[in-house]
Amino acid sequence: MPPYAHVRAVVIGGSIGGLTTALLLRDLGFEVDVFERTPTPLDGRGGGIVLQPDTVRWFAERSGQDPETLSTATEYVQYLGPGNDILHRERRRWTYTSWGTFYRALLADFGTEHYHLGEFACGVSQDADHATVRFVSGRRAEAELVVFADGITSVGRRVLDPESTMDYSGYVGWRGTVPEHTLPAEVRELMGNAITYSVVPHSHITLYPIPGETGTGPRDRLMNYVWYRNVPAGGELAELLIDKRGFTGTVSLHPGQVQDRYVDEMRATAAQVLAPAAAEVVSATEQPYIQVVSDVRSAKMADGRVALLGDAASAARPHAAAGTAKAAADAWALADALTAADGDIPAALRKWEPAQLDLGARLLARVKEMGERSQFHNTWTPGDPDLRFGLYGPVR
Template sequence: MSDYANSHAIVVGGSIGGLTAALLLRDLGFTVDVYERTPTALDGRGSGIVLQPDTVRWFTERSTQNLADLSTSTSAVQYLTPEGDVEYREECTWTYTSWGTFYRALLADFGTERYHYGEYACGFGEDEDGVTVRFVSGRRETADLVVFADGVTSVARQRFDPESGLHYSGYVGWRGTVALRDLDAATREVLQDAITYQVIPNSHITMYPIPGERSLDIEDRLMNYVWYRNVPAGPDLTEMLIDKRGFAGSVSVHPGQVQDRYVDEMKQTAAERLAPAIANVIQATETPYLQVVSDSRSARMAMGRVALIGDAACAARPHAAAGTAKAAADGWALAAALSEAGGDVAAALVKWEPAQLQMSDALLRRVVAMGERSQFTNTWTPGDPDLRFGLYGPGK
């Protein structure tokens, strides 16, 4: 009989990291409830995920679903000049999925019976009977273990570390997707089998093809990109983050809500400064959106029988393509510690925390250095192996 057969776990946050943790805890014997703040199924806005070993481990080791049915791949990394010539190319295979495809696959494995939408966890307390999570609806639920996987705006992070707020990087990411079928043949030929970069003074862009939200067919694939552009902190940024409804954003402005003048300027600059194929993708994007690139890291990830994982614990810039991998790695390491703890949740968390803090610190230092090279010191060199994706280090 499992050490946790009579134990209850709550996971706050039902995204990719939260679902991975929930599945692993259930496999240990916990009865697991997931509470997600959004009232309906999550929407990844079409964003892409570069798949790394920790991200896909659930599907390679535990799931009956075939990873090949969830992902596509490219065979090269390339850098283009403003004229569109290839200035660097390296044969290198990476695999991708769309956020929505991966989320739905994890949710299919977890099921919806204990997945609760529209429940915003706003606090917690712990006593000898367990950890009680408080919700804005007035609901209160008690469990033997609580895992906060509620993302970059985590309500729990301040309880763990009052100094761990978001620190703005000095730049934003313009994101978007375009169906490959909507691009001309010449653009598809340049881009469809590679991760493509372009570096310009104080900026860079990366793009790669991902599966469509509902199909792996090549005609349904999407070209996904993020273009990093400097915006100084202060009134310029504040004004940019006011959406069309007059609401002020703090971490993003959603598709269709970015003020038209900013979209127009972005597309015009793309036409003037970016390689023709890259500019074509941006010009064809109907509803680009904005991500505020910020960093945060809690000095703690364990507190009694409460754990903080993924972006809730450490939100790192996307340059290493490691956000979902880190959340999954936190979950796998937590499950391993619990498995070895003989039912002692608090002892497991004490054992689990140091290595995860170290991993977060190393990742954050690396992506900050990458961003500085791209956006401020102009030392991002095409082909530099230090700039490769990876959770544990470049290419790792």
């Protein structure tokens, strides 16, 4: 019999980290329910994910789905100059997926029977034997283990570490995707087999191809990018984050909701400062969107029968392409700790917490330094190995 047969677990947050956690807990025998606050299935806005080993481990080791059917790949990392000249190029293979593709694959493995939409957790309490989550709807869920994987605005983090705050980095990420086959042939030829960077004063953009909604073929793939641009805190940022409906975003503005004047300015600036191939992608984006780049880290990831993981515990800037890998690493380490704990869930969480806190702290320190180099110190140097992707440090 599995070690946790008939033991209940509740996962708050039905995104990639939450679903990975739920699948691993279910493999241990837990009866798992996932509660997602959005009322409809998540779509991820088509954003790209760099696939690091921890991210894809579920599909490599446990799933019947072939990870290669979920991903695209490139063979090079390159930096472009003002005339699309190649300033630096090295052979380094990376694979990618789109957020939506990966989410749907995880959900297909977990199923929808115990995946509950439209349930916004608002509080949690516990005694020696159980933890109880309360929802805005009035619903309550009791379990022997509660895992909050509810992202950068985590309710669980506010409970476990009410002193933690989100600190704005000083810049935002403009993001978007363009069907690769619609780009000029010379742009496809230049960027179709590489991660591409264009570095300019106080800014840089990263681009790479990801699967589209319909597959990974040449006419399905999307060119995905994130362009980091400085926006001072205060009135300028506040105005940018008011969407077309008059609502204020805190962590992002969705596609189609960014005010037209900001989109027009962004496209015009791209044409002026970025490598022409990068500017072509940016200008062709029908509905770019904005991610507010912030730092947050909880001083605690475990308390009794309650755990935080992924962005709920610590949210790292995207420069190391390690956010989803960190969430997956937390989930696998949690499963290992529970396996070794012989049914003692609080003891497992105590054993699991220190290493994951350290991993989050090291990742956050690294990406903060990378961001400072790019956005404020102008020391993001093409080819510098310290600037490579990697959860545990730059991949050598």
